[in-house]
Amino acid sequence: MFCKLVYSYQKYYIGTPDFKARSLMFELYLKSRPYDFGLDYEKLAQLTENYVSADLEMIVNDASRIALRQKSRITMVILEDVISKTKPSLTKSELDKYLRIKAAMACEQIQQSRRRIGF
Template identity: 35%
Template sequence: GKTLLAKAVANESEANFISVKGPEILSKWVGESERAIREIFKKAKQASPCIIFFDEIDSICSTRGMETGARVGERVLNQLLTEMDGLEELHNVVVIAATNRPDLLDPALLRPGRFDRFLLVPVPDEEARYEILKVHTRNMPLSEDVDLKKLAKDTENYVGADLEALCREAGMMALREALAEGNIENKKITLKHFKKAMEKVKPSATKELNDVYRRFLKKQELRETEKLSYMA
């Protein structure tokens, strides 16, 4: 959901899009991770207007002081902060990031001029899950006993990736059965396959995690209110 939202922003704004997965930045060689950050921003400036999207940014920008050893994450964070608001201004370059653990991010990253706007991408509700299931099953030979609306109701706390994995697993189960029976042509995916798939594919979202997100947003909104009051 978060990645698709970032791509939609780039598409609507007709800007170039650079997607970076946080863990891919990290290198065991000293200085390579920081160089990778510099190269990303260099490419973005050359291709402006451009959007840089950091996925799983908590993997490279966690709170300083938590690491031991070489502290690669701290060096990467410092380099990222330098690129975002250093001596050289970013013209027509927008930085967006996604994380499942906003509570782990270093506070310096959340100051004005850096990441100062926050958007919670909530867990899909029942209607949204139904639409997601329709997308992932549109090319699948479903049996008549598969009721996607009922399936959407039974998949509370499943996010988009979970539902995609659920449909894929149900399809693989049906395929394995068809191969064993020697009847691939007429095999359909039944409710039984989805029920078995749900035993393997569990929801990745929990009520506790959703509460963490809401507390984080409330904390940031409170900081913004205090800042405006101080300026007034």
């Protein structure tokens, strides 16, 4: 008996985190670190539009290093300073390119899901 394995390489589009996801990511990344009370997660999420999760983690890591050097807790001022010095890893043109690919993939999926008529 001959058995043929067919691999289906599917591509998935995973966009940048939305406002709520970024806010929750900041909470997650900061929860195990010494931070100042009263951090405004919503403001942090607003300042980091188009940042990916790795960017957010890097921001928190950099802020914690700065706080450690200053022998203080992570404050809103430190986080805002790090954000102002950190650019998103995805440029606007790269993001647009991925959105075009996503749109093309959606059209491709619709065409593949249609039932064939005839031979």
